[in-house]
Amino acid sequence: MSDGSRDYVTRNLENWTTDDVAEWLEDNKLFYLSTLPMKELDGRALCELAYLQHQFSGEFGSRHDSWIEFLVKALAIDYVPALKFSYCLRGLLKSWQMFLAQNATEEERNAPNTRLYYP
Numbered sequence: 001m002s003d004g005s006r007d008y009v010t011r012n013l014e015n016w017t018t019d020d021v022a023e024w025l026e027d028n029k030l031f032y033l034s035t036l037p038m039k040e041l042d043g044r045a046l047c048e049l050a051y052l053q054h055q056f057s058g059e060f061g062s063r064h065d066s067w068i069e070f071l072v073k074a075l076a077i078d079y080v081p082a083l084k085f086s087y088c089l090r091g092l093l094k095s096w097q098m099f100l101a102q103n104a105t106e107e108e109r110n111a112p113n114t115r116l117y118y119p
Helices: 018-027 043-060 066-076 079-103
Strands: none
Touching: 018 043, 043 066, 043 079, 066 079
């Protein structure tokens, strides 16, 4: 985040609106990712992308390029912006995991419907 003043991880990612995602993109200096598919991303879509990112890294290991190629095609963005988006998404996920580890209840940690509780 650009100024560090916005605390995204304390807000439930699954409930983010398209405006929240746009704000997160802007704060991560990804405001130029204003293509139509990116404008449609809300919290649930962002969570699904985080899950897919995890799957690509787990399933393909060093095949990070497959994940980036997926972003390029699915979100209609160029390769370098896809790399930057992927980096920021990974950072958001790590921050979210740290927040949950410190603040989530046992029930929240074991919730089967959330995709952000990766091992």
